[in-house]
Amino acid sequence: MEDKDHVSPSSPPWRRCLIQDVFQHAQAELLASAAEATRGPRPSSTKAASSPAPSTRSRSSHGHASDTLVVSLDEQTLDESYSRYSRTLHMVLLDPSYHVFASPRGRGALLYKVAQRTLVVVGDPMCCKGEMGAMLDELQRFRSARRLRLAFMGVSESFLEHAHEKRWASLRIGRERVLNPLANKVLDRRAGKRILSQNRQLLDPDRFALRLAMYAPGVAGIDAGVEAALDALYGDWCAAKLAAGGGKTPQAFITSYQLFSHRSKTAFLLARDRDGRLCGMAMLREVGAHAGFHIDPCIAAPDAPRGTTDLLVVTAMRLLRRAGLSYLSLGVEPASEVGGGGGGDDGSRWRVGDMLANAAYRAVTRARDVQGKRAYYDKFHPDPALESSLYVVLPSLFAWHEVLAVMKVAHVQARRAGA
Incomplete structure (x- = not known):
């Protein structure tokens, strides 16, 4: 035994x-x-x-005694799904301005913030791949009752497979640098x-x-x-x-x-x-x-x-x-410009999302900041085999509000000319 x-x-x-x-x-x-x-x-x-x-x-599924005791199903679902499925972008768990959505049926949990009447999910939903569809259906009912739009920020290539099945537009915004x-x-x-x-x-x-x-x-x-x-x-x-x-x-x-x-x-x-x-x-x-x-x-x-x-x-x-x-993640290195991750039901849909996101991203990204972070990470020699791309996923066809919401959640503001 x-x-x-x-x-x-x-x-x-x-x-x-x-x-x-x-x-x-x-x-x-x-x-x-x-x-x-x-x-x-x-x-x-x-x-x-x-x-x-x-x-x-x-490992106890309820965490260690130094944390607040788990007393609800939602807290237990979060603790177990985090222990199994958490990634680097789930660092926002430690930011009190973010909220937790836990599956009513215990399928998993996700972290989000609301801006511009948009529910912005940060990081992949923390659940097994086979439960992803049911988990997002539960989220759909949750946000529809509140009349919220939907966007995803900082999701992995694993989640991108589900986004492509839904024909959602996706934009590559950076990569995770990882030391081995x-x-x-x-x-x-x-x-x-x-x-x-x-x-x-x-x-x-x-x-x-x-x-x-x-x-x-x-x-x-x-x-x-x-x-x-x-x-x-x-x-x-x-x-x-x-x-x-x-x-x-x-x-x-x-x-x-x-x-x-x-x-x-x-x-x-x-x-x-x-x-x-x-x-x-x-x-x-x-x-x-x-x-x-x-x-x-x-x-x-x-x-x-x-x-x-x-x-x-x-x-x-x-x-x-x-x-x-x-596996020791250094964090996210922003891309110098966004790139298409595919998706969309036709080319015109993708071009709309591409133009919107590129215009917004170029307005807020300083090339010298991106280069500085890349140089800092490079000196520790990250492992290219552990590197992974990160994406913004936009389910809506005309996603201007969603793009603004992602910018707000990421504390991004349009910079002054010449800055």
């Missing part, structure tokens, strides 16, 4: 407690990184760390020598003396002092981003997180200076569909040593390598 408490590395992603896997290996990895800073680099190797021992604790910690050129010392040298300097007790730690409240319990420091650092960073946008709206495609709203699904890498002050942090959020994590935000205090965020990214890769995990 199968041992239900045993979770092997080959178990379905939703069966593993990924944060617990990483947390179990964190102490050994962080000690090794600190030792490396004092004795020199580790031997070069193209092989991943040995496979971790399988976890012997099963088990086969990464920087970790294997085949690239990124400057980053690794800087990492050693930051950890060297005779130089910058940064100290790293991992905070996983869903595993080890809540530390109010740590959470207050994380909140303060993140609040200051958000305020700086808001000021950079003229103080009117958040920068485009920036999500405002409530860091501790889902503790069972997140963990934090902390960087402290020699005085013990928090000077950098990276949040790791579970991505159930890929048995991995999304790293965001990854930030440093204004007076933190140069390269602090690079150190956090490399350390996150090392932790996942120790845990035998091959």
Whole structure:
């Protein structure tokens, strides 16, 4: 008989407690990184760390005790569907301005925001492929009762198959860049020598003396002092981003997180200076569909040593390598211009959607911003095999209101001429 408490590395992603896997290996990895800073680099190797021992604790479908107890069917549906099907764009779960639609029959859940009388679904609906049609039928009844239009933002190629069956227009708006910690050129010392040298300097007790730690409240319990420091650092960073946008709206495609709203699904890498002050942090959020994590935000205090965020990214890769995990999403790299994803019942329909979206997208996208994000991601050597395109899907023929709704949800505004 199968041992239900045993979770092997080959178990379905939703069966593993990924944060617990990483947390179990964190102490050994962080000690090794600190030792490396004092004795020199580790031997070069193209092989991943040995496979971790399988976890012997099963994941509760209700999350860990540090979260609010699941008391309703909707909350249970969200928790289970997130653990199985969540992707990078489901980061908006931690943004309190988004809402959850849970299938009345427990088929799955999705995340959305309403703008311009349009229900904008962000990320793929979190359900199995066979339930997608029934799930969207339930959503249709929900939004029809409220007289809302429909649009999808940041959906994957997997959802695009369903959109094509419906003959909905789709527009490619970017791609997800993903690191493979088990086969990464920087970790294997085949690239990124400057980053690794800087990492050693930051950890060297005779130089910058940064100290790293991992905070996983869903595993080890809540530390109010740590959470207050994380909140303060993140609040200051958000305020700086808001000021950079003229103080009117958040920068485009920036999500405002409530860091501790889902503790069972997140963990934090902390960087402290020699005085013990928090000077950098990276949040790791579970991505159930890929048995991995999304790293965001990854930030440093204004007076933190140069390269602090690079150190956090490399350390996150090392932790996942120790845990035998091959998926660490850096996030979304916007496209320089939108491209057709197909769909539509004829060519004229596609051209209408194409012209609308391209006009809107060109009005708000700065090429230098796209190039800057691409250059930042490239230095960590993402794995092209894990890269995936992201799309906006517009079910309506004349989707001007839906395009405006997507822009509003993404905090996008038309820029001034010459900006």
